[in-house]
Amino acid sequence: MRLHPLAADGLIAAALTTVAVLLGTEAVAQGWPALDPLAWTLVALLTLPLVLRTRAPVTVCLAVHACWAVYVTLDYWPVVGSFGPMLAVYTVASLRPTRTAAACAALLAGVWIYAGALSDTGSMASVVGQAVGFPLVLWRFGYVARRTGELTLRLRAEQADRARREVAEERVRIARELHDVVAHHIAVINVQAGLARFVFHSDARTAREALDTIEGASGEALAELRRMLGLLRADGVQGADGAPAPGLDQLDEMVTRVRTGGVGVELRVTGTPRPLPPGVQLCVYRVVQEALTNVLKHAPGADAAVELAYRAGEVAVSVTDGGPAEGLNPVTPAERGGHGLIGMRERAKLYGGTIVVGPRSEGGFGVRLTLPTPVQAARRGDTVRE
Numbered sequence: 001m002r003l004h005p006l007a008a009d010g011l012i013a014a015a016l017t018t019v020a021v022l023l024g025t026e027a028v029a030q031g032w033p034a035l036d037p038l039a040w041t042l043v044a045l046l047t048l049p050l051v052l053r054t055r056a057p058v059t060v061c062l063a064v065h066a067c068w069a070v071y072v073t074l075d076y077w078p079v080v081g082s083f084g085p086m087l088a089v090y091t092v093a094s095l096r097p098t099r100t101a102a103a104c105a106a107l108l109a110g111v112w113i114y115a116g117a118l119s120d121t122g123s124m125a126s127v128v129g130q131a132v133g134f135p136l137v138l139w140r141f142g143y144v145a146r147r148t149g150e151l152t153l154r155l156r157a158e159q160a161d162r163a164r165r166e167v168a169e170e171r172v173r174i175a176r177e178l179h180d181v182v183a184h185h186i187a188v189i190n191v192q193a194g195l196a197r198f199v200f201h202s203d204a205r206t207a208r209e210a211l212d213t214i215e216g217a218s219g220e221a222l223a224e225l226r227r228m229l230g231l232l233r234a235d236g237v238q239g240a241d242g243a244p245a246p247g248l249d250q251l252d253e254m255v256t257r258v259r260t261g262g263v264g265v266e267l268r269v270t271g272t273p274r275p276l277p278p279g280v281q282l283c284v285y286r287v288v289q290e291a292l293t294n295v296l297k298h299a300p301g302a303d304a305a306v307e308l309a310y311r312a313g314e315v316a317v318s319v320t321d322g323g324p325a326e327g328l329n330p331v332t333p334a335e336r337g338g339h340g341l342i343g344m345r346e347r348a349k350l351y352g353g354t355i356v357v358g359p360r361s362e363g364g365f366g367v368r369l370t371l372p373t374p375v376q377a378a379r380r381g382d383t384v385r386e
Contacts, residue, residue, distance in 0.1 A: 005054055013050040016083045020047055023080045032077035042071040046084035053091045061088035061104045069111050078115035085111065086138060093142020094149075101142060105135035163342075170343045174350060177282055189217050220277045247281035248273075248308065251288065255306065258292045264303040265292065271310030280371055283347045284308070284317050287355070290344060291319035291367040299324045299365065316370040323364040344369070 003011070020043045024035045035043070045067040053060045064084045071081045089108045093101035109131040116127030196210035246254075255265045288306055295304045302321040309316045341357060344367065348355040353371035360366045 006051070009053055010051045012087070013047055016050065016087065017044065017047040020080050020083060024077070027077040027080065030077060033075060035076060035080070039071065039074070039076045042067055042074075042076075043081060046071065046081045050084060050087060050091075053088060054095065057088070057092045057095050058100060058104070061085070061092050061107070064088050065107050065111055069114065072111065072115040072118060075118065078112075078119065082112075086134065089135060090138045090142045093139045094145040095142075098143065101139055105139045108135045108138075166342050167346065170346050173343075174346060186221060189214050189221070192217070220279075223277070224279050246285045247278060248276065248284060250285065251306070251308065254285070254289060254292070258296065258304075263292070263295055265306060266304075267306045267308070269308045269310075273310055276315060276373065280315065280351060280373075283351050283353075283371060284315065284369065286347060287344050287367065287369045288317055288319055294365070295319075295321045302364065314370055314372050316368065318366065318368040320360065320366040321364045 021040075024040070024043060028034050046064050049060050049063055065088070068078075068081045068085050072078050085108055089101075089104050092104045112131035112134070113128060116124055116131070192210040192213045196207045196214070199206045199210075251267060255267045258265050292304060292306070295302055299321050302324050304319060304321040307318045309318075344355055344357065348369055348371070351371050353369060355370075356366075356368045358366065
């Protein structure tokens with residue numbers, strides 16, 4: 001559980017106050033006057049303002065140095081009050097530009113030398129060395145922390161931008177494929193409309209069947225268009241190459257190709273197969289294709305199982321593997337990055353479905369996609385029960 005920044009700063013201020021109090025009780029043993037109520041008040045003012053150090057670093061730094069100067073002037077043990085100013089200088093260096101941090105570091109060095117001069121210990125060379133060394137070290141650590149934070153934010157922004165570009169590219173590719181699906185429906189409508197006109201007076205039954213086909217194809221085409229336009233409006237996308245979109249009848253061919261690549265794949269179909277819109281078939285086909293490609297690339301030597309289930313109101317497909325062969329290390333899709341998982345999720349979202357991707361408790365990896373069956377398919381007999 002991550003602490004809120006203000007709570008974390010509060011804990012740090014409380015810890016420094018505790019350390020200062022413990023040191024303050026040793027002042028007499030170190031040859032310094034005992035701390036009276038005024039001294040304890042100044043100690044509190046040196047540490048407690050650090051609660052706000054990340055919200056107003058420069059203000060807090062100036063305030064604690066002013067209190068430390070008063071504390072030293074009253075001839076109290078300087079070490080007791082040194083922790084607050086040191087942390088304040090580090091905070092300024094980690095959050096503010098170099099010039100501001102250098103000025104605060106110089107302020108720390110000045111008060112440090114002032115404290116050494118008042119104490120009259122006779123070792124001013126050591127005091128000056130400390131006054132130069134400690135602020136430099138604090139400034140350097142703060143600078144490194146600030147640069148690390150800036151680079152982290154830049155990296156996160158670049159990752160988010162890359163993810164947005166990958167999603168956009170994947171959606172363009174899906175829209176291009178949907179263009180093929182809609183074009184297929186329009187071609188069917190055109191042919192059936194010509195047939196209906198030709199036999200309208202001579203064969204009423206054939207004309208009615210053609211009109212029924214036109215109704216179903218036009219409804220599916222409209223549904224595909226709504227999905228595509230809701231997903232993306234892309235300008236300047238090149239047209240498809242005219243090849244027919246793959247469907248569920250080509251799963252056997254794909255499984256055979258994967259087997260030749262060295263993966264033992266078992267295809268199992270449950271329920272009663274029935275016609276599905278080309279867009280839904282394409283979605284299932286592409287998800288299975290991507291999942292099996294992941295098995296080939298990242299689970300060498302694994303056996304895979306593809307299960308296609310026709311259910312009432314939906315169609316589901318799962319692709320599972322048992323993990324790589326012994327002695328080989330798996331690489332999960334999350335570690336690889338790339339477009340694969342993004343494409344799966346975008347396809348499932350496009351058709352109102354759900355997809356679950358991740359490692360299995362019994363070992364290996366699994367992908368499970370569930371898509372609702374469109375109303376048009378239900379009219380053609382989507383009432384089966386397993």
